[in-house]
Amino acid sequence: MAFTETSSAPSDGNVDSIGGAAREQLKAFVARIERLEEDKANVMADMKEVYAEAKSTGYDVKILRKVIALRKIDTHQRQETEALLELYLGAVEG
Amino acid sequence: MAFTETSSAPSDGNVDSIGGAAREQLKAFVARIERLEEDKANVMADMKEVYAEAKSTGYDVKILRKVIALRKIDTHQRQETEALLELYLGAVEG
């Protein structure tokens, strides 16, 4: 496995002996994920801010969260219903 | 205090009777949060994609996750260490 080490199975060899290309590739994956984790953390921080602002405006955060959660469930159910409908239509037409 | 209903205590009145302004404000909060939730979902979907790509490239996702987790702990520890330093400094300067 001379020049194909990066194309199929990085885990084939001993960890200490993976070549430079595979190493770079792995680092790239790690970097991409960590970048996304950072994004997520930022978004969550923003949400915290909004909740704090709502609270300072006088809203009950607990209830607000419940509202959001309920609406999320509704959306989810609606999507499932639509998916089911699609399925039925496909079965009828297909 | 007619036109200040939104400035201090939305929870004062009955939910069904809150004025239009407060209602708009509440809707705005909900919209902002749901927008952020959507962002977060997108980011998480991206992360899933990256993991899937890494997997199809031959990496062991479980190990990859552990690596990420370990690096996250490092970061966490660094932050905690800094926080501790801050506390020490605060204690010294009084």
Add this chain to the structure above:
Amino acid sequence: MAFTETSSAPSDGNVDSIGGAAREQLKAFVARIERLEEDKANVMADMKEVYAEAKSTGYDVKILRKVIALRKIDTHQRQETEALLELYLGAVEG
């Protein structure tokens, strides 16, 4: 399921009608857990005492907590590192 009511599925019957054996068994579980909860509460009370003592001795409790937290992270990291090593070894040996 005559005499096997306690051996497999306590949830089969109505709660009000479960037999004496199952009832005793359930009570036993509840008692064991509540005993453990009591233990936990005692331990936590002891911890509170120690912190209070440290505080009255002049230590900054906040700093003390941070120190403990940092040491805990160290331990955690060591465990995660070991787990990662295990994973690596498992990947190598297949």
Add this chain to the structure above:
Amino acid sequence: MAFTETSSAPSDGNVDSIGGAAREQLKAFVARIERLEEDKANVMADMKEVYAEAKSTGYDVKILRKVIALRKIDTHQRQETEALLELYLGAVEG
């Protein structure tokens, strides 16, 4: 106890320069707390075991938890009620 650096304010001096006695004392506090944390972890592990056992016996863990929680609230309320009663009695008799 004239030269008792440990008797009043360990946080007065620079952390790096606290004397050996204070250092030992601090280490003792940390050790005591970590010992208690360990105890707590053990107790919690035991609880997990009991829940697992209950589950494998056929009980619904979720419901079991709810039962425990409700009983805890009851106990708490009863204690508060008793405390209140004591207070009233003391007010009447005192």
Add this chain to the structure above:
DNA sequence: GCGCATTGATGGCTGC
């Protein structure tokens, strides 16, 4: 009273 840290609960994921 608020913010934070811990803890209990839920849902998704992986292994059998």
Add this chain to the structure above:
DNA sequence: GCAGCCATCAATGCGC
């Protein structure tokens, strides 16, 4: 395919 595990998330309790 489902159960067990883990990561995430809401919620309560605690200290400041």
